[in-house]
Amino acid sequence: MKFSAKTIAEPVIFFAALLILWEVLVRVIKIPAFILPPPIDLYAALMARLVILGHHAAITFVEAVGGFALSFFLGVMIAILVVYSRRIQNTVYPLIVILYAMPKSAFAPLMVIWVGYGLFSKMSIAFLVAFFPIVVNTVVGLKEVEPELLDLARINRASQLDVFRKIRLPNSLPYMFAGIRVAIILSITGAIVAEFVAANEGLGYMILQALYSLDTALALVILLILALMSLALFMAVDILQKKLAPWSAEVRQIEGAF
Numbered sequence: 001m002k003f004s005a006k007t008i009a010e011p012v013i014f015f016a017a018l019l020i021l022w023e024v025l026v027r028v029i030k031i032p033a034f035i036l037p038p039p040i041d042l043y044a045a046l047m048a049r050l051v052i053l054g055h056h057a058a059i060t061f062v063e064a065v066g067g068f069a070l071s072f073f074l075g076v077m078i079a080i081l082v083v084y085s086r087r088i089q090n091t092v093y094p095l096i097v098i099l100y101a102m103p104k105s106a107f108a109p110l111m112v113i114w115v116g117y118g119l120f121s122k123m124s125i126a127f128l129v130a131f132f133p134i135v136v137n138t139v140v141g142l143k144e145v146e147p148e149l150l151d152l153a154r155i156n157r158a159s160q161l162d163v164f165r166k167i168r169l170p171n172s173l174p175y176m177f178a179g180i181r182v183a184i185i186l187s188i189t190g191a192i193v194a195e196f197v198a199a200n201e202g203l204g205y206m207i208l209q210a211l212y213s214l215d216t217a218l219a220l221v222i223l224l225i226l227a228l229m230s231l232a233l234f235m236a237v238d239i240l241q242k243k244l245a246p247w248s249a250e251v252r253q254i255e256g257a258f
Helices: 005-029 039-048 050-084 086-101 104-115 119-143 147-155 160-197 203-212 216-244
Strands: none
Touching: 005 039, 039 050, 039 216, 050 086, 050 119, 050 160, 050 203, 050 216, 086 119, 104 119, 104 160, 119 160, 147 160, 160 203, 160 216, 203 216
8 A cells, every 4th residue: 555645644534533523422412431431531541551551462462473473383384284185184174174163262261271371371262263264365375376387397397395485385475465464363352352261461351340340431442452453463464465475465365265
């Protein structure tokens, strides 16, 4: 996306107008603050707890990014094995699809029992929700190669490693990054769900504390922080794709692959 004064000004003006409209409507209709606080209350809640919110946001960020990193490395490795091993494709991959269909939030209490109460249990839930989009998309990308390219490589007696490095891997990058975009957002969701189940720190824990005390302003501030965190990670993935695989940035992403 090319940034200009217009592309930056339009969303900023729209967001400012939305905040003003929100403030006016809340004051005019006299909506109770515990139902929908005005934006000025959100600003006050943010300033009053800025340091502690930063601490808990850092914890959630580490949980989400740690789970995502694990899901990326294992997901890509398993996708490669699925493509190159028919036995794994016939045995392991159907199991992955079955697990993909299960609600991941149901695993959160089990992870606390199996893994423990600490940081790794939160990372495990983030890993679970982020793992499947990466595996499925990468498998699709590694398989969706034009037969002519494979025939040409075979004629030139290219090794399997050369075919992987020069044909399958570059072809899979658009699909892989499509899965990464979904996975990086889901990893934050997984971390929050894990904190809902068992945690004494993190933004998910803070949301529960805010709701228990009917501090709706704080809860909305936390949701805004999570949205900004997700947006920042999404943009980082987009920049990384343009740096590592500029040719894939314009390739249409397969809908429904994840």
